[in-house]
Amino acid sequence: xxxxxxxxxxxxxxxxxxxxxxxxxxxxxxxxxxxxxxxxxxxxxxxxxxxxxxxxxxxxxxxxxxxxxxxxxxxxxxxxxxxxxxxxxxxxxxxxxxxxxxxxxxxx
Amino acid sequence: xxxxxxxxxxxxxxxxxxxxxxxxxxxxxxxxxxxxxxxxxxxxxxxxxxxxxxxxxxxxxxxxxxxxxxxxxxxxxxxxxxxxxxxxxxxxxxxxxxxxxxxxxxxxxxxxxxxxx
Numbered sequence: 153x154x155x156x157x158x159x160x161x162x163x164x165x166x167x168x169x170x171x172x173x174x175x176x177x178x179x180x181x182x183x184x185x186x187x188x189x190x191x192x193x194x195x196x197x198x199x200x201x202x203x204x205x206x207x208x209x210x211x212x213x214x215x216x217x218x219x220x221x222x223x224x225x226x227x228x229x230x231x232x233x234x235x236x237x238x239x240x241x242x243x244x245x246x247x248x249x250x251x252x253x254x255x256x257x258x259x260x
Numbered sequence: 261x262x263x264x265x266x267x268x269x270x271x272x273x274x275x276x277x278x279x280x281x282x283x284x285x286x287x288x289x290x291x292x293x294x295x296x297x298x299x300x301x302x303x304x305x306x307x308x309x310x311x312x313x314x315x316x317x318x319x320x321x322x323x324x325x326x327x328x329x330x331x332x333x334x335x336x337x338x339x340x341x342x343x344x345x346x347x348x349x350x351x352x353x354x355x356x357x358x359x360x361x362x363x364x365x366x367x368x369x370x371x372x373x374x375x376x377x
Contacts, residue, residue, distance in 0.1 A: 184362030188305075195354055195370055196305065201363035239305055243362030247320050249295070249307035
């Protein structure tokens, strides 16, 4: 499965809503779809797994949704610390893990 | 708390070898799956290798036959032996724990491997 994220870069202001897309080349039947946040110089941090389950300690302004080939990460009200790069990831098949190319969320 | 600490990165010449280590703590290591993921400079994330709870191993095509993942359950440590390195292997290498939903729920801070003559 190839994951394509859009947009590549999105510019928004704190307080706005962010909608990030991840499209799979084939249907994701297993719900093994996750989202990560990566800030500059840091390791990725798990946000969402199983399409829509927030990881431990993740604020409820982050939500995941979707099915089949189209998935979305929504950040309801952007906080200054949310500006980062976001990756979607699928598990299963060959290769075992695939990542999208990332969406950079920058301050407008 | 869960901690993963990588070590062993550095500068190596093309064709050389390097062994990365990932020391873990704060969780039960033996039944956990472990993964290595890398990130080339200014690039995205690429899965490299995995070792399952039952010690089954899988590799990305780009490293198959050159890299070997292993673990020492007595030391709660996972390793990545990297041979026949090329410049395309230059990256930050992260170890990560396999989560329950096909995710990677905890990550180390990464170790930088630079392949250069």
